[in-house]
Amino acid sequence: MRRQALLHRRNFLALGAAATAAALLPGRAFAGTPTGVKLHGLSAFGDLKYKADFTHFDYVNVDAPKGGQMNFAPPNATLNQSFLTFNTLNSLVLKGESPPRTELCFDSLMTSALDEPDAVYGLLAESVTLSPDRNGFRFTLRPQARFHDGTPVTADDVAFALKLYKEQGHPNLSNPLRYMTEAVAIDAVTLKLAFNGEQSAQNILSVVAMPIVSKAYYTANAFDASTMTPPLGSGAYKVGRVVAGQTVEYERVADYWGRDLAVNRGLNNFDRIRIDFYLDRQAAFEAFKKGDTHFREEFTSRVWATGYDFPALKDGKVVKREFSGEKSPDMQAFALNQRRPQFRDARVRRAIANCFDFEWIRRALFFGSYERSQSNFERSDYKAEGLPSPQELALLEPFREELPPETFGEPVMQPASDGSGHDRKMLGAASKLLAEAGWKRVGNFVVNEKGERLQVEMLAEDDSIIRIFTPWAENMKAIGIDASIRQVDSTQYEQRQSNFDFDLNMLHWSIGATPTADGLEILYDSRMAKVPGQRNYPGTESPAIDALIVAAGKAKSRAELVTALRALDRVLRARLDWIPSWYLANHRVxxxxxxxxxxxxxxxGFPVETAWWFDKGKAAKIGKA
Known part of the structure; x- marks a missing residue:
């Protein structure tokens, strides 16, 4: 009860400060969007690029042929999906590991345009109407929408699905829905959603993107079951052949109800998308070299620099090239778990960060690629620069007593080493920080006043991260930290991440071009420090951070969002809740x-599996027809 009371108090403080912040950010997003009028799309800020009569997105080829197969190595995943194996086809709950791209089997109310930072257009929904207070949304569904068994997708299905996610769904689904007070089917094609007014103005953008499931199916089947039976969907693909833990195939639905919609034209071109699972990175690469895998994005610098010399590439059958990265913030960072008392002192976190010699790793392991991250909003306007602006200070000042003094100066930068792998100056500074935090050197280790060693276990899933952790661990040992590396299998790794059972862990996360309060909460909000399956790995609990997330959600314009996120960036960097690692500007494929x-x-976005197509002529030339 004491912990619950503390959490409630933190929420109260955050909301109180947020009221101050919100006063500086007048109005709400969608403030320029008319109410009482049927809209074909929504955008958090500004006008929609595509008019109501648009025929297709500009980034697709509407004449792309249908057919062929792509054996695809997914570069990203969502919800409970895993790259290495799978034991369920249910990706909508926290339990189990599902294969990537199950989302292709489900339609949502609306879908994103990947050439706009925050726009969504109608998919299941033909139109949406905002209520005068902007807390209500009325959707008109397309009457032709169908599940794969031919039954209609109705407003009752949508209301059922959203209420189901709110109560039992994966945390990334349930969290945005906690503000929803009502989901009602007015009739078969009319849905009313109501929210309590505490939601961020961009909250609806998360809700309309959620997969819609069949009420009849999940009335007859347990929603939270780990099952290899494919759930009933309505999307462009359905699950085909499955070999548990090894292979999943998604088959294009030939009579897919939405194939001719403007949001789908030129997309979903392959007859079959196949994903094979490999526990070992080298085995996955060998499968690509043999042609068992057709597309691969390379994340290992050593392999990119030295491994692409096999016959198929030399013969021109395989293409190696780079594609530009997204214009979205990139977050890749290490988390020290502050649920464990030895990491609650920022000086300890900074000492451990000082032992990470990025310059040596870049030269010795990354072959000169990658740049050092300094921010969780790298590659974006949200990254703090220079001294805080007056607008940023207005958001930060109410929390001056809580925040580190460095928050109010130039943004904190991670130190650059001499590249030797054992920078004496950085390690000396780390030792001094540990001493200031009360850790004394006794023999080979530093200990606290109880005589307990400062231990850091680094959680790893595969060999590539061990190569990076090893020199870091050696530097920690040099200053008396009892550092070790624990490699576990995919299932254990997911379980330990979900239950916050680690000392140090790594996360690469796509925050989105227009970060929403819901997305930020997953990573940084105090409440999420205690919710299994969320990504607040450090266990951050800060009224200031909570208030800045609220301020971001209240932003009326992109300029106001930039102000709130730059202020948040200053706080995160000063606290060192996350230790920024590195980033890459382009896709290496x-x-x-x-x-x-x-x-x-x-x-x-980089929608290879949906926007590319099979070229029979090219395939014939390389013997793949």
């Missing part, structure tokens, strides 16, 4: 030369 694709990639 290789593929068998049997595909066509639009040369102009969209700015906010």
């Amino acid at each position: 290789a593929y068998w030369d049997m595909f066509g694709f639009p040369e102009q990639k969209p700015d906010f």
